[in-house]
Amino acid sequence: MPIADPRPLDARAVRTCAALVAAAGSADPALPTPCAGWTLADLVGHLTAQHRGFAAAARGDGADLAHWAVRPGDDHAAAAEDVIAAFADDGVLDRDLDLPEFGPGARFPGALAVSFHFIDYVVHGWDVARTLGLPYTLDDDLAAPALEVALAVPGGDFRTAPGAAFAPERPAEPGAGALDRILAHLGRSPGWTAPQNG
Template structure:
């Protein structure tokens, strides 16, 4: 499994999906509870910068992990962050390094393949979050989805998934006929059937639907 290739596929797909966002979409709700698309993408861009810093040995500084300022052109800001992390991961010696990721553990450094695997899983899931917020398809090949499921099944369940700071929610039961991506989502506490809450009649949106319980 080439984790860097898989990660690049997932990250590039998030950028492709975001290219379909209209101006009003940046205030749209997402499957991440209480997060608009703008706030989700600020988090995603910030994590790209954090992982890029970690790849260069600077991940200990919590400041590099903060949500990014997206400014007036959030798509360009996101693409810049995505390019930064993919360039950092592409360095010839990166797989021999250890990454500090204080948001996961303040006292443990992670081997690069493991750390890049964390990043990869996040961007498979966040790619789905963005696609659902926009009401558009997420295109991931079978290899990418199956690799994400392998990593998702290793994420511990239980009490650590409860609370506002939890990265994922407790696992859900998979729906009948669930495909591989659905299994990734339910393993990490997301409902594959999520859609944005219906907009008020006085303020219709071009994409809407009946929502269910969101998962961050």
């Protein structure tokens, strides 16, 4: 069952992630990330494009794939605030949103679509923090709903397909906290560290 109104949770996750992105230095875009094969620059490009795509979906124009394309030089902080503003529209939760990156013709109820965005930015916030060697804490009032959304993401062979949103599930350590359970279920290794040069 989707969270009744995930927008406040999403806004916090998005702004936390944006603050971490803003902490990157001039040499950091080339750093490897927990997203296999992606540098920090690749990841930030993806984050920015997803914000633009979800914002367009909230405004009724999500089916146009141009909104989901990575645009070099796009302003991540502006895109983050844009999607928060788009989701704030009173009717968003009651509409179906077009999310073509989930497949041709994919449409989801607004509350569920915002929940997808929320869990993405919980995890991507961790990705950016881990890439930069910065601390990342998931507040208790975000942890429970984020875990609920994460555990609703199905497993299966589609997770091994090119471009899959999440890698195959990993086993969580016994007694793992909510964040580590989220990361493991969505294919991350909670203990990931950047590869050392040389």
